[in-house]
Amino acid sequence: MARVKRKEEILNIACKLFSQKGYHGTTIRDISDACGILAGSLYAHINSKEDLLYEITVRGARSFLDSLRQVVQSKGPASEKLRQALRAHIRVVAENIEAATVFFHEWKALTGERLQQIQQKRDEYEQMWEEILHEGIRSGEFPALDEKFARLLILSTGNWLYHWYKPDGPLASDEIADRFMNLILTGLMGKKEGSVADD
Amino acid sequence: MARVKRKEEILNIACKLFSQKGYHGTTIRDISDACGILAGSLYAHINSKEDLLYEITVRGARSFLDSLRQVVQSKGPASEKLRQALRAHIRVVAENIEAATVFFHEWKALTGERLQQIQQKRDEYEQMWEEILHEGIRSGEFPALDEKFARLLILSTGNWLYHWYKPDGPLASDEIADRFMNLILTGLMGKKEGSVADD
């Protein structure tokens, strides 16, 4: 029952603890206790504590990049791509809130080239958002958009999500994305089209 | 020269290190080294490491609350209050980016009632934003606003700021606030009124 799965279980437990107490605030013994084994026994499965953090963050990065890439490569108006992109982003956060928390909050505890590697993936991700917005300007959909600040507005909203999202909340992740996107597209003073009663 | 100032100097140094390496990632010896004294000598000035974190975060909370309170108590249309509120928020972040980083990123390392106290101040702060938005709905300025998500959109943007703001950037903090507010009020597809060339 625990052949190849034990490593995954450790990863999940570490992820949960890192998200709750932070990487530096979590000890190897915290993790081994939660696994029900002694601290030394962990090292039959892992090479180092930082390896755990790296594995968690690199998987997080992959989730975000893969799901956004699909949207970027799709066809349709930029506003629709934007909506699907935010849906994808929020879906990733919602489906694994603990990993998302570690990815956003603890990645800077990495060192050396692993730190740089994750930084690079984050840059990649932002660039893909930039592409969508730029396409919307080129096509005339977003007339004279303040591109950089539009990107920051959207990414801030998506990146802050892990601070308040609760899996047992009343709204599905797509609904959350749509409500944000309605606001972002038409603004606080814009006309409504069902942003309050939306289903 | 260092009568009452030494404590402040220690606080500043701790703030800088906490913002760079995190609370748990910073040691007492990191701080004392940066101060040019031995680790034990620090304890002539402080009671504990956590006291440093508490002092930094409580000052941060005070800055945000005080500056927003002034805006809430002022008169004028809600959209103008909203603009002034975001200006105030971003000004606080910009004027002390390190303290803001600790306030937003490290406050959860506090324990016991101090943790609860800061949590409470954060709730207070969000409530004041809620008030401004609610006033805008009551007055008819924001017709059928999705209140909760509007608040989250604005707060996410403000709270994420510490991740990317650089004090030596080209834009003054009020300009940053205004660009965001222009987007937030009229939306990505809304008409412009000088959001790119704004003064």
Add this chain to the structure above:
DNA sequence: CACAAAAACAAGCGCTTGTTTGTTTTTATA
């Protein structure tokens, strides 16, 4: 200059950290 207060030193306390090593137990399979 004298002197008390403030600041820093020097040494080390008890404990925890991440990790290693050698041995024993559990497990799946032949």
Add this chain to the structure above:
DNA sequence: TATAAAAACAAACAAGCGCTTGTTTTTGTG
């Protein structure tokens, strides 16, 4: 049921942790 591999134990390591104590140096002020 024998056996090899996988997993966990038991014990400890060197280093580092936050913090305390007793003493010395520095400092501002009468």
